Amino acid sequence: MKLVKASCLLFLFILASGQFSIADTDLHSDNIIVILDASGSMRDPFRADESKSKMDAAKTALKEVLAKVPDGTNIGLLVFGNNVQNEWVYPLGPKDTDRLMAAIDRPQPGGGTPLGKYMRVGANRLLEQREKQYNYGNYRLLIVTDGEAQDQEKVAQYTPEILNRQIRVDVIGVDMETNHNLAKDADSYRKADNPGELVAAVSQILAETGGTGTDIDGEDAFDDIKPLTDAIAKDLIKRITTPPSNNAIEITTTVRPTPTQQQTQTPQQQPQQPTNQRSGGNSGWIIIGLIVIIVGFILFRRIGK
Secondary structure (H helix, E strand, O other), X not given: OHHHXXXXXXXXXXXXXXXXXXXXXXXXXXXXXXXXXXXXXXXXXXXXXXXXXXXXXXXXXXXXXXXXXXXOOEEEEEEEOOOOXXXXXXXXXXXXXXXXXXXXXXXXXXXXXXXXXXXXXXXHHHHHHHHHOOOOXXXXXXXXXXXXXXXXXXXXXXXXXXXXXXXXXXXXXXXXXXXXXXXXXXXXXXXXXXXXXHHHHHHHHHHOOOOOOOOOOHHHHHHHHOOOOHHHHHHHHHHHHOOOOOOOOOOOOOOOOOHHHHHHHOHHHOOHHHHHHHHHHHHHHHHHHHHHHHHHHHXXXXXXX
């Protein structure tokens, strides 16, 4: 146990002293990708406040809050809807306030809600960036949407893959009658039923930036490790030496067979007799093998005498 703890202490000391990382402040940049719903329903006003459309309120909230984000932060704005030529309205990169404000103003509502597809696109861009930063920094998807996804099966499939790769997912449901389906799976969920609540929700989420990454703060490492048991110390070493996966999330499609395909497949699923014949053949070889073993054992005993 002492050896395990000594190994932990040595490893954490190396991390704390900076000998294990590259001396580059860019490695510790926070990374935020906002996925903004620009579907047709976002042009509607709030039910409780008809002075602003949901899209206008979302733009105001994002501009107000993102303008205050530290300059060293990498920000990306990913928009789905049919009125944008490029889904990356603001590609993930260092914050340029003037360019960012202009980009937020650009999207106009129209189209559907392929949220699952864009969650995958945003997450893969963050994974690519994390690879470049050697797993340092913080990585977050902020989803601002007013409705359920039209590709719900993709949302259900991609969400656990994103979370398992240690990317934080925050969701704001804009003027929705019930909580979004992601409310039960996301790291955080907030309702925004009027423009003021939308500003507050974005502010609260982005105020947490900086505390969700994989960086290890060595300052208190020695105090934290003192009470560890042997098992916990081993687990800590494993976690420290095993970085989160940066493998891209692959596109998968679920092909549902047509009635014609089902009919043609049915006869192929019933070849029971050939299977039994092969099983019988295997049994025969087993019996022959046992006979050989028994005969060999008898001969060995006789020779021994």
